Amino acid sequence: MFGFSRPQLIAFLAMVALIVICPFILYPVFLMRVLTTALFACAFNLMIGYVGLLSFGQAAFYGMGAYVSAWTIKNWHVDASIAIALGGLTGGVLGLALGYLAIRRSGIYFAMITLALAQMVYFFCLEAPFTGGEDGIQQVPRGFLFGFIDLSKDMTMYWLVAAVFLGGFLLIHRIIHSPFGQVLKGIRENEPRTTSLGYRTDDYKLIAFVLSCTLAGVAGGTKALVFGIATLTDVNSSTSGEIVLTTLLGGLGTVFGPAVGAVVITTMENYLAQMGAWVTVIQGAIFMFCVLSFRRGILGEIGNLLKIKL
Numbered sequence: 001m002f003g004f005s006r007p008q009l010i011a012f013l014a015m016v017a018l019i020v021i022c023p024f025i026l027y028p029v030f031l032m033r034v035l036t037t038a039l040f041a042c043a044f045n046l047m048i049g050y051v052g053l054l055s056f057g058q059a060a061f062y063g064m065g066a067y068v069s070a071w072t073i074k075n076w077h078v079d080a081s082i083a084i085a086l087g088g089l090t091g092g093v094l095g096l097a098l099g100y101l102a103i104r105r106s107g108i109y110f111a112m113i114t115l116a117l118a119q120m121v122y123f124f125c126l127e128a129p130f131t132g133g134e135d136g137i138q139q140v141p142r143g144f145l146f147g148f149i150d151l152s153k154d155m156t157m158y159w160l161v162a163a164v165f166l167g168g169f170l171l172i173h174r175i176i177h178s179p180f181g182q183v184l185k186g187i188r189e190n191e192p193r194t195t196s197l198g199y200r201t202d203d204y205k206l207i208a209f210v211l212s213c214t215l216a217g218v219a220g221g222t223k224a225l226v227f228g229i230a231t232l233t234d235v236n237s238s239t240s241g242e243i244v245l246t247t248l249l250g251g252l253g254t255v256f257g258p259a260v261g262a263v264v265i266t267t268m269e270n271y272l273a274q275m276g277a278w279v280t281v282i283q284g285a286i287f288m289f290c291v292l293s294f295r296r297g298i299l300g301e302i303g304n305l306l307k308i309k310l
Contacts, residue, residue, distance in 0.1 A: 004173070007308040011256050019162050028158040029226070034266045035165040036223040041246045041258030042172050043215035048244075049253035050176055051208045052188035053103075054111045056240050057118025058216055060098070061091035063235030064121065065217025066224035070137040071130055073225065080143045080151055084164065084221040091217020092210050094121070099209040103202055106191075115237065122235045136231030140224055157226060164222050168215050173255055175211065184208055245287055251297030254310050260299050 004012055022031055040062055047053045065087030073083040102113040125131045132138070142151035151157045175181050186194040187201050195201050224230040233239065242265065250261025265283070272279045294301040303310040 005309065007306075007310060008255060011310055015256065015259065016166070019166070023155060023158050028154040030266075030270055032154075032158055032161045032226045033223075033270075034262055035161050036219050036226065037243075037246065037266050038259040038262035039165045039168045039222070040216055040219040041243055041250065041262050042169055043212045043219065044243050045247050045252065045254075045258045046172050046175065046215070047208055047212040048247065049257075050181065050184045050188060051205055053106075053205060053209065054244075055114040055209075056111050056237065056244070057098070057114035057116075057121075058213075058243055059235050059237060059239035060118040060121035061095055061213040061216040062220035062223075062239065062243075063125065063230070063232075064094055065091045065220030066230040066234045067125065067131050067137060067220075068217075069221030070140040070224040070230040073143050074137065074140050077143070079147060080145045080160070080225060083143070083225065084218055087221020087224070088214045088218035091220065092214035094217075095210045095213025096206075099206050099213070103206045103209060115240075118235070118237060118240060122232065122237070125232060125235050131230075131232075134232060136229055137224075138229050140228040140230065142225050142228070151225070161222055161226060164218065168218060169259070172215070176255065180204070180207075245283065249287065249290055249297055251300035251303070251310070254297065254299045254303065256310050257297050257299040261297070264298070 019035075040058070044055070044058050047055060068090040069083040069087035072078050072086050073080065078086075098114070098117045102110055102117065105113055126133060130137075142157055145151055145160055149156065151160060176184075183194065183199055183204050186197075186199070187204060191201055220230075220234060223234075246261040246265045247258045248261070249264060250259065251257025268283060268286075269279055272282060275282070290297065296304055299310050
């Protein structure tokens with residue numbers, strides 16, 4: 001089913017069950033934040049976990065997706081589905097432009113180039129008239145889905161966010177387990193050997209980069225509609241750093257790991273918010289503990305102990 005192994009299918013069905021049950025137990029807004037962060041982390045994992053490209057600039061695509069979705073639905077009053085799609089398109093186009101400049105480098109050089117390009121996007125958002133500068137785009141309406149489904153109610157919006165997340169998750173899973181995904185894994189393991197087999201590795205890396213950026217834009221656009229705001233925080237380098245932490249904590253190169261990391265990080269931020277700046281210190285301490293104790297991440301270690309691939 002969808003290319004899932006038996007353990008993965010069980011994990012997927014358990015995840016779907018939790019998505020269906022949790023809004024009747026927990027706050028839907030909190031859960032929507034978890035799901036948008038999880039989609040963002042899964043998109044990042046596609047690039048770093050299966051191609052080996054570490055980007056410190058993913059917030060640029062996430063944030064620009066949020067800005068475009070927020071601006072179009074507020075000023076053009078487009079359908080919510082179109083606004084989210086435009087956010088994804090923005091992330092993809094920006095990823096194509098920036099990826100074309102950065103993809104020919106690897107390792108720390110690629111990471112630093114993406115960071116520098118993302119900082120350029122940040123300063124563009126700071127000065128561009130349509131972004132609202134330091135105030136951002138506020139009072140963004142959730143609008144309607146397909147012209148008649150009112151998204152102003154949290155539960156209605158939650159089911160849209162859940163559908164977007166599951167769609168993105170299944171797409172990433174399909175990419176990973178396709179022949180294209182096998183080439184990406186070959187590039188991660190040994191790029192010179194993959195090149196010697198006749199594959200144009202730069203093209204494959206660029207396509208994976210654009211796909212990751214597109215899904216990051218979708219996550220950003222969805223988040224903007226959920227919370228009714230798009231700000232500079234969305235394009236800040238700290239957001240890029242947080243998504244790296246989320247992915248590593250859940251399990252790099254695992255299908256479900258980024259979602260688990262998103263649950264952990266978002267829960268900490270939500271329930272420790274009253275501690276102010278200490279939240280960052282606690283996150284750092286947990287990250288250090290995880291790196292020293294289980295380098296595969298939470299789900300990576302569980303999969304290793306059970307001898308299954310999650």
